[in-house]
Amino acid sequence: MRCDHKNGTISRSLFCSDQMKPLDHRIYFDAQATTPLLPEILEAMLPFLEKCHGRSDAAYLSAKKARKAKWEAREKIAAMIGADSPEEIYFTQSDIQANHLAIMGYTLAMEGVQGDWLSSACDAPSVRLCDSMTQRWSCRRREFPVNVHGLAMLDPLLEQIQSHPLMVSLPLTVPEWGSVQSLEAIASACDSKGVALFVDATHGGGWHTIDVSRIPVSMLSLAPHRFHGPAGVGLLYRRKGTPMGSLLPGERSEAALSPGMESMAAIVGAGEASARSPQGDPQVMNTVRRIRHVLTEGLEHHLDGVAILQREDACSDLSHYLSVAIDGVDGEALMLMANVRGLECHSGVSCRVSQGEADRLTRVCGLPEGFLRSCLTLSWHALSREEEAHEALEILLGCIKTLREMSPSWSRIASGEHFSMSRCYAQLCKDLREGRGDHDA
Known part of the structure; x- marks a missing residue:
């Protein structure tokens, strides 16, 4: 039957x-879930899977090679998004951790400063659900409305920014629709009020061009595995001068923001994916x-x-x-x-x-x-x-x-x-x- x-x-x-x-x-x-690893990217990663096992903060030869490769990866990622310096790029262990670090790390650093954070109704759960933690630092999430395409309603959002919130977060794209958020007017309004703007580009980053030298974004997250890089690494851009607290106690890797043993192969792969991004x-x-x-x-x-x-x-x-x-x-x-x-x-x-x-x-x-x-x-x-x-x-x-x-x-x-x-x-x-x-x- x-x-x-x-x-x-x-x-x-x-x-x-x-x-x-x-x-x-x-x-x-x-591909909205993940993309295959390009052969050229795998080839760049292999030396750090097979031979070069040193961590980048040690003094021996393989560590020096890892340190050089890590810096070159930062340079490639910074070039892809137009960052002023490779030092503004941070590696995390996943794209979700990059989102958490941006939202909660910034809120922690600003503890004691009055203000809520504005968040898109279409923000990913990894962003929205940070509210349970940010409330501990007296910072509550307030949601701004979206239209039928999942994009921010501009006039209500600009009006809310005038009330000087602590931060604004919104996604670059809404994956259920494939729609892309225009950032210029929102970024300009945030910049004029001294409000931090976080853009979750873990969907759409690497495919849609983002130029942070032109658009004053404070923080931006990326997922290399969605533009043919490896899984197991996330990227966070933090504009120079943007405060950020450490959420996890541990070693001083990534300026103490993302402690733990780094995956050099994944970091190299993320850099190579950025250099070869579809955009x-x-x-x-x-x-x-x-x-x-x-x-x-x-x-x-x-x-x-x-x-x-x-x-x-x-x-x-x-x-x-x-x-x-x-x-x-x-x-x-x-x-x-x-x-x-x-x-x-x-x-x-x-x-x-x-x-x-x-x-x-x-x-x-x-x-x-x-x-x-x-x-x-x-x-x-x-x-x-x-x-x-x-x-x-x-x-x-x-x-x-x-x-x-x-x-x-x-x-x-x-x-x-x-x-x-x-x-x-x-x-x-x-x-x-x-x-x-x-x-x-």
Whole structure:
């Protein structure tokens, strides 16, 4: 039995693991979670995995080599984001730790100074949940609103900045949408008031150009594993003069901000990934844009009842992301069926959230209940090929056709008798463009 239309059950055979394609014949379109390590980056890391084992603060030969490699990694990362000095770059043991260090380290250093910190409603849990700690230092989190794309509502935020908060934090991108936050006006307002601005660029960093020499950001976090570097290392930019306290007692590594034995191989890999970041490679960026075009045009051409989650100015969104709302289809069912057929992607919530968090994101963005459950997110990487996009499109179209044939509601949605997520999203975007919603920051 494949499907029982009477009670709506779906046959296990549609999702059976013994039908899955092997790993070497699969399409990996979940780069929002992590990306493959480039061969050139692995090659740069190997000497520090195989031969050079010294820690960078010792006096012997291999330590001197490690110290030199660490400084060169800082230089490459500083160059990628336009930092004034490599000394403004700090290594942590993960991107989440970089977020914690920025929020809690700054708040700890400013203990006794009056003021709350403003945080985006779409900040990652690793940022938002710092509130339980910052309250110990009499600094509470206050949330500023976002629009349908998950981006800050500019006017309310600028008004709140006038009240001189201790700090403002916001994400560079919202991974569920692939939308990119414009930083100039917010950074300028914070700078004029002497308010610290923290940007979580752990999603989108390395793909979207950030120039901290032009935009006065106080702190910025990066995740090298999302732009073809290694896991096990996070990056934090701290502008010179920005105070920061140490959260963990231990050795004096990284100015006592991130104690513990450093992974020199991961540090070298992070530097090499920054030097080879997709944002600086026109050929890679052209390819990822063509992949997005293939998927977008194909889905819109072959299907009714779909909405591409993007702003009117789509070039402002991440080029290697595509989120789509599909009427009559459950996002998780579509992801599982596509997985069996060889396509690895993600249902409508990013790797960072649970289903409860997805419901919260839906609510704060003013979207209808359950919206993200009807969505699928595709994200590709620098090694992805245009032919894979065509194959992925074919897989998706086949899966959507099968699932809609099983859906008791699809025919009523198509005829207009039942609520449509895609039509609702299109109307919300139209309201935003025509000034009936809040505009993007």
